[in-house]
Amino acid sequence: MSDQPLVIFTPSGKRGRVAPGTTVLAAARQLGVDLDSVCGGRGICSKCQITPSFGEFAKHGVTVREDALSDWNKVEQRYDDKRGLPKGRRLGCQACIQGDVVLDVPPESQVHRQVIRKSADTRPMVMDPATRLYFVEVEEPDMHEPSGDFERLAQALSDQWEVTGVTADPSLLARLQGVLRKGNWQVTVAVHKDHTGAVPRVLEVWPGLHEGGLYGLAIDLGSTTIAAHLTDLETGEVKASSGLMNPQIRFGEDLMSRVSYVMMNPGGEVELTQVVRAALADLARALAGEAGIDPALIVEAAVVCNPVMHHLLLGIDPTELGQAPFALAVSEALSMPASDLDLGTINPRARAYLLPCIAGHVGADAAAVSLATAPEMSDELMLVIDVGTNAEILLGDKTRVLACSSPTGPAFEGAQISSGQRAAPGAIERIEIDPVTKDPRFRVIGLDLWSDDPGFAQAVAQTGVTGICGSGIIEAVAEMRMAGLLDPSGLIGSAEQTGTPRCEAEGRTHAYLIHDGSAEGGPRITVTQGDIRAIQLAKSALYAGARLLMDERGADRVDRIVLAGAFGAHISPKHAMVLGMIPDAPLDHVTSAGNAAGTGARMALCSNAARVQVEKGVREITKIETAIAPKFQEHFVNANAIPHKVDTFPELLQVVTLPDVSFNTGGDKPGGRRRRRGG
Amino acid sequence: MSDQPLVIFTPSGKRGRVAPGTTVLAAARQLGVDLDSVCGGRGICSKCQITPSFGEFAKHGVTVREDALSDWNKVEQRYDDKRGLPKGRRLGCQACIQGDVVLDVPPESQVHRQVIRKSADTRPMVMDPATRLYFVEVEEPDMHEPSGDFERLAQALSDQWEVTGVTADPSLLARLQGVLRKGNWQVTVAVHKDHTGAVPRVLEVWPGLHEGGLYGLAIDLGSTTIAAHLTDLETGEVKASSGLMNPQIRFGEDLMSRVSYVMMNPGGEVELTQVVRAALADLARALAGEAGIDPALIVEAAVVCNPVMHHLLLGIDPTELGQAPFALAVSEALSMPASDLDLGTINPRARAYLLPCIAGHVGADAAAVSLATAPEMSDELMLVIDVGTNAEILLGDKTRVLACSSPTGPAFEGAQISSGQRAAPGAIERIEIDPVTKDPRFRVIGLDLWSDDPGFAQAVAQTGVTGICGSGIIEAVAEMRMAGLLDPSGLIGSAEQTGTPRCEAEGRTHAYLIHDGSAEGGPRITVTQGDIRAIQLAKSALYAGARLLMDERGADRVDRIVLAGAFGAHISPKHAMVLGMIPDAPLDHVTSAGNAAGTGARMALCSNAARVQVEKGVREITKIETAIAPKFQEHFVNANAIPHKVDTFPELLQVVTLPDVSFNTGGDKPGGRRRRRGG
Secondary structure (H helix, E strand, C coil), X not given: CCCCCEEEEECCCCEEECCCCCEHHHHXXXXXXXXXXXXXXXCCCCCCEEEEECEEECCCCEEECCCCECCCCHHHHHHHHHCCCCCCCEECCCCEECCCEEEECCHHHCCCCEECCCCCCCCCEECECCEEEEEEECCCCCCCCCCCHHHHHHHHHHHHHCCCCCECCHHHHHHHHHHHHHCCCEEEEEEECCCCCCCCEEEEEEECCCCCCCEEEEEEECCCEEEEEEEECCCCCEEEEEEEECHHHHHCCCHHHHHHHHHHCCCHHHHHHHHHHHHHHHHHHHHHHHHCCCXXXXXXXXXXXXXXXXXXXHCCCCHHHHCCCXXXXXXXXXXXXXXHHCCCCCCCCCEEEECCCCECCECHHHHHHHHHHCHHHCCCCEEEEECCCCEXXXXXXXXXXXXXXXXXXXXXXXXXXXXXXXXXXXXXXXXXXXXXXXXXXXXXXXXXXXXXXXCHHHHHCCCCCCEECHHHHHHHHHHHHHCCCECCCCCECCHHHHCCCCEEEECCEXXXXXXXXXXXXXXXXXXCHHHHHHHHHHHHHHHHHHHHHHHHHCCCCCCEEEEEHHHHCCCCXXXXXXXXXXCCCCHHHEEEEECHHHHHHHHXXXXXXXXXXXXXXXXXXXXXXXXXXXHHHXXXXXXXXXXXXXXXXXXXHCCCCCCCCCCCCCCCCCCCCCCCCCC | CCCCCEEEEECCCCEEECCCCCEHHHHHHHHCCCCCCCCCCCCCCCCCEEEEECEEECCCCEEECCCCECCCCHHXXXXXXXXXXXXXXXXXXXXXXXXXXXXXXCHHHCCCCEECCCCCCCCCEECECCEEEEEEECCCCCCCCCCCHHHHHHXXXXXXXXXCCCECCHHHHHHHHHHHHHCCCEEEEEEECCCCCCCCEEXXXXXXXXXXXXXXXXXXXXXXXXXXXXXXXXXXXXXXXXXXXXXXXXXXXXXXXXXXXXXXXXXXXXXXXXXXXXXXXXXXXXXXXXXXXXXXXXXXXXXXXXXXXXXXXXXXXHHHHHCCCCCCCCCCCEEEEHHHHCCCCCCCCCEEEECCCCECCECHHHHHHHXXXXXXXXXXXXXXXXXXXXXXXXXXXXXXXXXXXXXXXHHHHCCCCCCECCCCCCEEEEEEECCCCCCEEEEECCCCXXXXXXXXXXXXXXXXXXXXXXXXXXXXXXXXHHCCCECCCCCECCHHHHCCCCEEEECCEXXXXXXXXXXXXXXXXXXXXXXXXXXXXXXXXXXXXXXXXXXXXXXXXXXXXXXXXXXXXXCCHHHHHHHCCCCCCCHHHEEEEECHHHHHHHHHHHEHHHHHHHHHHHHHCXXXXXXXXXXXXXXXXXXXXXXCCCCCCHHHHCCCCCCCCCCCCCCCXXXXXXXXXXX
């Protein structure tokens, strides 16, 4: 038996012998255990709390005696008197190891703690923030050895934290002398040291121990909405989330109309840049207000967005992205002063990180989805689809990942659909059609009742039944197909052909009546032949993109399908597959990754390792440009049928029946895409 | 004899054999010869011009035949047609070596050319600029291999110039796409790659070959005047120089009164910072106008200044510099975006470099003097004195350099002197006193005649004789001492004691009349006892500082004295030594370094190597704080005598005679410094 005590840390399981009298913090460092400390062992920050366990531990083969740790010393006692230590906890920097001991490191005492994410997320997030706090004691100036206060601060960071070669902006230097003297030569500094190898930079300095926290913004800058999450850079916790409409919408609903605006209005890109930056600044201010923190505590931002928004945020004219060869001005990740992006009231020395773009059509948002879903780490062949106005598609596994984007248009979001609307209370989001009676039942957003449940009419009276949202239209079309109201070519049958008066004539085509609200002054909600054609265009583009990547991989099936994006979270996998939006797969292998782009932004915000990973991942992704792929058109045409002209859906057909009907009477051509492009 | 031709480059003397058909540019690179090229060998920039010599070269042992170089090719011919090549010149990138040849590289074809400086300067300046131009051909975008235009530019810089890992600000990225297309994928970029190891940064981009030059500002920011030199970063040539009064003067004539202003007016440092930055911006605009260049071509600035100006320029409250321990906020050199200093219309991505400060009283201006005079490279023990309101003093040689500053006060600049004035036309700048007649003769600024030359009265009428400038008062006091009008203690004798009525009674003391202009309505110009006391205080401080450094070095003599500063250029070494301003030395070993601080700024502007040198030099300098040196007071008191109470001046006494007089009659105490501090 050694005369050196054995120390076992849980949950890591790391163990080893240390000299008697070693502090727990020092032991943790010796053994490579992740135990936090901001004050560097001075007993004031309490970040190094641990919980000792006593008694017999057969599992570890040790007996821990009551005196395994030293008694409380004055520092620990003072901390407990002043701030209070939770029961059973000790300060790791004060408690000394005197005998064999088992020590638990609670999650909040770990620097690289895992952040528990929603179940939808595929992987845990590990904290590895670029900006961290360090408490230092700085030497006082000495006329015999004149050096600047900043140089002595830098020396303290090097001596006390092994953070070497720091630099700082003049605005920080201007604050420094006052803060050092106010803190009586003890200060806390926030140092930004990112993954780029750039010189570490002191972003902020506070007198004494700073306990006000440190925050970052994860920004998901979409064409339509801008979402931001105010995130605690020490814990990864989201303190406040908020979103607002992208104010660029007044220059054009979709990206291409904004590019056109810039092309037709010299200097238009300056306007577009100004409004989006102002919106981000507003959002930052609002989030700080909501969380009740000083905006100056926000020291980092990570931004994901599509290529056009990426360029407009940076102040780059996006015209080149509107025409072949869709050249990005810059594609790799960017690290810069946040002030270059005019982010308003946040810390004047805050840093901004923009994730890399994959290609001219596949942006930093897709890179963030790739970071959050990590197909490059998957053993199975994984198809990741971020559904939006453009669908970004990733396909791959450990060996190789491919990416493309496909122009699905806005039909999936309820636009260009006769009864379509945004997802809002009153919108039909779920629908079932009885294959025998051909009658529908449905649910609207904001109500748990189905339309045939008792009390529905009364309950829905407040909002009314106002239209169909994106996920509702997908279910409606798929249900119509399963109920035999729609043939594989996409034709809606007549009342005679289908045996239900809900299939109403509308000129030379037919529409299916879901709900007639006219008696209550509401709309008649139908699915028209034009709606079907719009959905066919959108789903064909999506499927053709996925199929193109599968061709490139030489795969005719995928193991797993992950649907990303807020919309992806609401899509029913079965209905999407009946529609032929996505390739055939076991239904329980189709999952949602939630707002994967936002998650990716948070990961990049909280972790240098995640930045390294996404940059490496993006460099290694094979980019496929659908616009010039010869087979894309063929895939597109074949995908027009519901679910598909040639591809079989064996997994799907195990759980659903697709009636073999045809409503083509020669008066309308199946697959009449070209004639009806206008929808 | 080898079948590979022998190439000899002059003036470097580098020689070697190359494969027949090698271009001169390639041969230069193989042999490590410094031959410039911006276009990378495309025959368009003409930076690589060389002059071949033909015939017998006994010295080199070669015979150069007429066909030693290939005939002109189309590229060379086109260049000559379009732009014209000087007679005898060839383009090094086009002319191929076919036989033994002697090739002269003219200075303008060298990257690291030496810049010829004025004879006053001690060392030549070698070009090694941080920002250089590179002409590159960039790959066009390709949908199959999507990458950003910037990434392809970076690749081109890496492939064509071995400049790797460049970065750029968003504002550059915003310009890039248009310029690349305008230049048909050929562009010139200015890349800043300094000595700090920071990532190289693309500062500017121009379509095609940029021939508009590249400029920097060397700024000497003094308390009273601000001087700036617009410098060609390719040649080192000064294109325009200008100066203006420091507008901070309205907040206080001297530095300490400005520090007081800040202490008494909260936010005063912001005002002081704003006015000095605005002045620099004005100066930059004026210089660009004078040189007829676009201010956006100014991509760098190097700044030297004293510690208080240094802090005020950076926006740092200088209060700490006004009180012990005189702590600088930051002492090391700073490299930053010039926009952090609001330098106005210069390139928005320009960089600024601030030289390091040596100590709280010894600023970046002293560091620049050290760079320009290089005591750390001297075999001899060198004393460098920058005379101003504060004197900065350096002493050292190859083994070690010491530095201090000493508070001389403004007497040497003519302030606090009864007839003192700024150096301006009409001011007495030279004076001689006949030891027999005790009558003076003098010269005024703006006139070559001495006052006893025929025609002087007429010639001087335009300006009048208005006062005595700084160098004039030094000569006057020294001449009075040599003529026996002033005793070693600093007392002016009476008319009886000296035998001249020019020694006039003035209360209980006496004054020496140099010139009586009252008949013409001008002033009576005298040197009063108070003037002598003021000069004694100033020179004692200066001498005591130098002596303190000599003590520290264990030296009782120096080999060489270098006087820096505009004032230093006008001081007569003999008179300075008679006064006891400077230690004894052979008079021909006392030289002027001219405006050494400004020279140092230009060196740092034009050379990374100079930046490395000054930073290393400053780190290695031993700083001596006169305020806390116990022996300073003793040295100061001993130095009060003229030339000195105890130190002998053997070198000086070989060339001058100092009468052994004493005018102390008991009514006035010699060395009455304390009683008469107000002077």
